[in-house]
Amino acid sequence: MRETGFASSNSFVSEGIRSVVRDIAPSQIREVAHLGMGRDDVVPLWFGEPDQPTPEFICRAAMDALAAGDTFYQPNAGIAPLRTALSDYMNGLYGTALLPDNVIVTVSGLNAIMVALQAVLGAGDHLVTTAPIWPNLVAIPRVLGASVTTVPLQADAKAGWQLDLQALFDACRPSTKVILLNTPNNPTGWMMSEGDQAKLVAFAEERGIWIIADEVYARLVYNGQDYAPSFVPFLREDRRIMVINSFSKAWAMTGWRLGWITASRAACIELEKLMEFNVSCPAGFIQQAGIVALREGEDFVATARACYARSRQVLVDRLSAMPRVMLPAADAAFYAFFHIDGVTDTLGFAKKLLGEQGIGLAPGEAFGPEGAGFIRACYAVSEDRIHQAMDGMERFLNTM
Ligand SMILES: Cc1ncc(COP(=O)(O)O)c(C=O)c1O
Structure with missing residues (x-):
């Protein structure tokens, strides 16, 4: 008889896949992002990419x-x-x-x-x-x-x-x-x-x-x-x-x-x-x-870097002003990776922050157990967006 659909998973098939592949956990960054993608009221700082198109x-x-x-x-x-x-x-x-x-x-x-x-x-x-x-x-x-x-x-x-x-x-x-x-x-x-x-x-x-x-x-x-x-x-x-x-x-x-x-x-x-x-x-x-x-492209690289540097400064200033946040100093890439006192389940935190304030961040556990308790924000976006995200995070932290 012909199969009519592929709705149910087949253990005979999946067991034929190498266990190292089956054991790969789904990305926790995507787990958060999937909840917010398509919503136009979200400030997405979860992925590692600039918010501007290629020149x-x-x-x-x-x-x-x-x-x-x-x-x-x-x-x-x-x-x-x-x-x-x-x-x-x-x-x-x-x-x-x-x-x-x-x-x-x-x-x-x-x-x-x-x-x-x-x-x-x-x-x-x-x-x-x-x-x-x-x-x-x-x-x-x-x-x-x-x-x-x-x-x-x-x-x-x-x-x-x-x-x-x-x-x-x-x-x-x-x-x-x-x-x-x-x-x-x-x-x-x-x-x-x-x-x-x-x-x-x-x-x-x-x-x-x-x-x-x-x-x-x-x-x-x-x-x-x-x-x-x-x-x-x-x-x-x-x-x-x-x-x-x-x-x-x-x-x-x-x-x-x-x-x-x-x-x-x-x-x-x-x-x-x-x-x-x-x-x-x-x-x-x-x-x-x-x-x-x-x-x-050298002028573009320099200009983009200067923009990220300004957004980074805004993010560093805003995070440093939040009493429960610890942000280790870092001079490169385009991420802030910070710790919030009292927050251990950062996947849950990121989902809730997204649901309640429309702010999209990446949970630290996505970067291995050593990232537990930390949260990542990508700052390759405008200063306005950083302010928006930080306003939302401040409101959220005040309710916790
Ligand atoms: C550390 C690191 N390496 C490599 C890459 C891959 O970059 P791409 O495949 O877009 O060149 C990324 C992308 O986020 C990254 O963060």
């Missing part, structure tokens, strides 16, 4: 490329002019001498992370990272069959988030293949200092451990610098380092899905093969837009 000159480049017939498959590692533009961009920023061959263009930062980890991590391997952490960074290694140890960042209101580097070293075992760092960090805004980077590179090199650095927030720093300390200058042909980056955050291109990996040429040759099996290639017309973003 027109970047969109125009994609439209021109499409009009010119750029609709075909492209090379696995990305088109040569974009690989050149990327190596030029990084050499200009960091004073390095990278070649286009040191770059693999990917379909987003997330695809870059997947491909980088596929290349070096398999079943039974071990990965060490910090926490709280963007959940995808621990889910991907687990999907690949690896185990993960998280080393907690410590929160201090004045000193900000701190990493005990020795604790990171102590977490490594003989099976550790990768130390994965997200710096600048989502959700905390923590950045690893250049001094600690140098110590980590020496440690990892001695042990043969890969450093994979997720630097998608590299340009979003508010300490007067133009970029965060990066692992790119530490790259050498004989070093096991891969650096992940993306067009999403600095150029307001989250929906375009364009990113890149910087690594030694030997690594890039292998990563190129994996691009074929994952996505074949990023779309050609999107890569054309990426070239224009790099070559003509």
Whole structure:
């Protein structure tokens, strides 16, 4: 007999799916967002993206490329002019001498992370990272069959988030293949200092451990610098380092899905093969837009950063004036990750705040158990929106 529908789930089918996949919990950020999406009375600060669309000159480049017939498959590692533009961009920023061959263009930062980890991590391997952490960074290694140890960042209101580097070293075992760092960090805004980077590179090199650095927030720093300390200058042909980056955050291109990996040429040759099996290639017309973003986008990056800096100041001032709130200082990314005295169930808090005041925040537990008791707000939005959100939060806290 023919089945007429798929209404009920089938345990025979779901049990055929690998348990590491079945065990992935649904995103708590989405759990909150689903309750509020589609409502036009909500101030959404839950996701990590600017509230402004991609600048027109970047969109125009994609439209021109499409009009010119750029609709075909492209090379696995990305088109040569974009690989050149990327190596030029990084050499200009960091004073390095990278070649286009040191770059693999990917379909987003997330695809870059997947491909980088596929290349070096398999079943039974071990990965060490910090926490709280963007959940995808621990889910991907687990999907690949690896185990993960998280080393907690410590929160201090004045000193900000701190990493005990020795604790990171102590977490490594003989099976550790990768130390994965997200710096600048989502959700905390923590950045690893250049001094600690140098110590980590020496440690990892001695042990043969890969450093994979997720630097998608590299340009979003508010300490007067133009970029965060990066692992790119530490790259050498004989070093096991891969650096992940993306067009999403600095150029307001989250929906375009364009990113890149910087690594030694030997690594890039292998990563190129994996691009074929994952996505074949990023779309050609999107890569054309990426070239224009790099070559003509510096004013935009500076202007956007200045806007986020103003919104950040408003958020910091407003949160600091709330007696029950503790906000560890942080100079990067575009999130405030704060603690509210007496609030332990932040998922429940976020849902209630949304229901009663129309304010959309992300619960800290979404970033691992180390995020319990904290709440994340993205400040890549106008100052007005921040004021609106903080007015609502103040009203809500007064009723608690
Ligand atoms: C730490 C971190 N890495 C990577 C990404 C992925 O960025 P994308 O896939 O949009 O390039 C994000 C997005 O939120 C992020 O927060």
